[in-house]
Amino acid sequence: MKRRIWNRGDLRLLLVGITFVIAWAAIGYRLFDLQGAQAAALATVGFDQRIREEPITAPRGTIYDRDGVELAMTIDGWNVVVDPTMLDDPLAAAAVLAPYSDRSAEELGDILVAGQEDGRRYAEITSRITTERKDQIKADVEEHELVGVFYRDQPLRVYPSGHVASQVIGLTAYEDGSGIEGLERTFDSELEGEPGRLIVERDPYGRVIPQGQVLLEPATPGSDIVTTIDREVQFAAEQGLRKAIQTTGAIGGSIVAMDPDTGAILAMASWPGLDLNDRSAVTAEVLRNRAAADVYEPGSTLKVVAIAAAIDEGVVTPQTKIDTPPSVVVGEFEYEDHGANPGWMTVADVVKRSSNVGTIDIQRRLGDERHYDYLTAFGLGAPSGLDVANERHGELNPAGRWNETSGSSISIGYAIGTTPLQMAAVYSTVANDGMWVEPFLVSEIIRSDGSRIVTRPRTRPVVSSETAATVRAMLGRVVETEDGTGRRARMSDYTAGGKTGTTEKFDVELGQYSDETMASFIGMAPLSDPQIVVAVVLDSPTGELEDGTELEFGGASAAPVFAEVTQNALHQLGVAPDRN
Numbered sequence: 001m002k003r004r005i006w007n008r009g010d011l012r013l014l015l016v017g018i019t020f021v022i023a024w025a026a027i028g029y030r031l032f033d034l035q036g037a038q039a040a041a042l043a044t045v046g047f048d049q050r051i052r053e054e055p056i057t058a059p060r061g062t063i064y065d066r067d068g069v070e071l072a073m074t075i076d077g078w079n080v081v082v083d084p085t086m087l088d089d090p091l092a093a094a095a096v097l098a099p100y101s102d103r104s105a106e107e108l109g110d111i112l113v114a115g116q117e118d119g120r121r122y123a124e125i126t127s128r129i130t131t132e133r134k135d136q137i138k139a140d141v142e143e144h145e146l147v148g149v150f151y152r153d154q155p156l157r158v159y160p161s162g163h164v165a166s167q168v169i170g171l172t173a174y175e176d177g178s179g180i181e182g183l184e185r186t187f188d189s190e191l192e193g194e195p196g197r198l199i200v201e202r203d204p205y206g207r208v209i210p211q212g213q214v215l216l217e218p219a220t221p222g223s224d225i226v227t228t229i230d231r232e233v234q235f236a237a238e239q240g241l242r243k244a245i246q247t248t249g250a251i252g253g254s255i256v257a258m259d260p261d262t263g264a265i266l267a268m269a270s271w272p273g274l275d276l277n278d279r280s281a282v283t284a285e286v287l288r289n290r291a292a293a294d295v296y297e298p299g300s301t302l303k304v305v306a307i308a309a310a311i312d313e314g315v316v317t318p319q320t321k322i323d324t325p326p327s328v329v330v331g332e333f334e335y336e337d338h339g340a341n342p343g344w345m346t347v348a349d350v351v352k353r354s355s356n357v358g359t360i361d362i363q364r365r366l367g368d369e370r371h372y373d374y375l376t377a378f379g380l381g382a383p384s385g386l387d388v389a390n391e392r393h394g395e396l397n398p399a400g401r402w403n404e405t406s407g408s409s410i411s412i413g414y415a416i417g418t419t420p421l422q423m424a425a426v427y428s429t430v431a432n433d434g435m436w437v438e439p440f441l442v443s444e445i446i447r448s449d450g451s452r453i454v455t456r457p458r459t460r461p462v463v464s465s466e467t468a469a470t471v472r473a474m475l476g477r478v479v480e481t482e483d484g485t486g487r488r489a490r491m492s493d494y495t496a497g498g499k500t501g502t503t504e505k506f507d508v509e510l511g512q513y514s515d516e517t518m519a520s521f522i523g524m525a526p527l528s529d530p531q532i533v534v535a536v537v538l539d540s541p542t543g544e545l546e547d548g549t550e551l552e553f554g555g556a557s558a559a560p561v562f563a564e565v566t567q568n569a570l571h572q573l574g575v576a577p578d579r580n
Helices: 010-038 039-050 088-099 103-116 130-144 182-186 231-248 299-312 348-351 357-366 370-376 406-411 420-431 466-481 559-572
Strands: 051-056 070-074 077-082 123-130 149-153 156-158 196-201 214-217 224-227 254-258 265-271 319-324 327-330 333-336 344-346 435-437 442-446 452-453 457-461 496-508 512-525 533-539
Touching: 010 103, 039 319, 039 348, 077 088, 088 103, 088 123, 088 130, 103 123, 123 130, 130 214, 156 420, 182 533, 231 254, 231 265, 231 533, 231 559, 254 420, 254 559, 265 559, 299 348, 299 357, 299 370, 299 406, 299 420, 299 496, 299 512, 319 559, 327 357, 333 406, 348 357, 348 466, 357 370, 357 406, 370 406, 420 435, 420 466, 420 512, 420 533, 442 496, 466 496, 466 512, 512 559, 533 559
Parallel strands: none
Antiparallel strands: 051 196, 070 156, 077 123, 077 149, 196 214, 224 442, 254 265, 254 533, 319 344, 327 333, 435 457, 442 452, 496 512, 512 533
């Protein structure tokens, strides 16, 4: 009988040994692979898992008025959140926190209970609150010994002056703080700055690892914007406009106050208005900067262009006699004067009494081509260059596209679209000895490194200084004489000159003019050396004065607003009274 070399037990032992050898070999190979061949790559992966890159928000720049008063600024803000899983009693916590939320205690309690049951670790109580408000909440939370309430940084954009220059300044978006309206939008790339970042090593629980790597790249603060707005003049303009709306029942309106020598906009008011700190009332309607975005037919305020052009071209003088019958027919259209006028008037009287017939006669002597050239030189039919979003350039067809009646209609302020801002620039040209200056709202941009970008507006001559002085004198008679159409624009402390305007509004749906009007007055003061030009435009004023004068006319509704706003502005600017 043969003897067995291997028995079953030995075979099993051998198999087990082989298995262990293979297993250890595999483990050894794996260790060699991880700690040798892949060591560098895996070390990098581990490092990447520990590294956290956290963005650092750049402080948004401040918007100032011309005297350095803050109109828009960013302060420390906070969001208050709760971790429902950490609450001992969600309903009790809801009762404490509900007064600081926009939810009732019952609604907030349901949210916190559901969050605790579902294991959710985040519930927002309130957002974008001031440090003062956060401290009130914190004190209440500590008094009731609540846990699980946290306060997260959230920069807060605030507007210290509330409603002042609201449509000019604009707003930022809640989501990312970017500018969405007004100067906040136009200069967003300057205001927002460059975000930084913090790179830090943290453990799996989010705690900073001692002696770990830390890299800080600071954020670059946004640039500051210095505007030309004078807060006190702006406030006076808004108060005057608000009072006019209440008195006349107008559905809207705007005021522009401008330094005629520099082109700086001192005030730009629109109605309806809003408080930038209260977003509950924000609509596209109230955010619209009507002074730059509303196009209207300016009416008799535009007569100054045709008359100034005719004088500058030597076609007429202030003493030239003009036939002024009750009406005149041009092509198939009949033009009339408002009220009774003598059969002939001088050019100066045509301006004082705002004669449509007389102005049309002057324009026909001037001719369409020259008239158009002066209209464009005065800045009509093109954007003014102002630093605001949504500015419109108005409506002015080239002279080659005018029909038989275009020149006559445009001379008296119809068949053309302008903005209140453009018309303020027209009168500033007359006030500035015939030199058109580009209107501007931002005087300089101050970068975080201290460098400055200063605005230098464009200029161009339009009429001679002699023509401008002549026109100013005629505009003075409109205000300073008892039978001038703008006599209600007279001020107690300063002399002034200007022009009234009244146009019927065109109803696009009906395809015809309606009974509603756009009433306006644009003027300058003091008359001997104008320091300010103010344009007042009211949309659809109604009612009448005590003497029976209807408020639909610019001389009745807009002229008194000019007087109030201009006198207040000149006092604020420190201009000495010139009326004896």
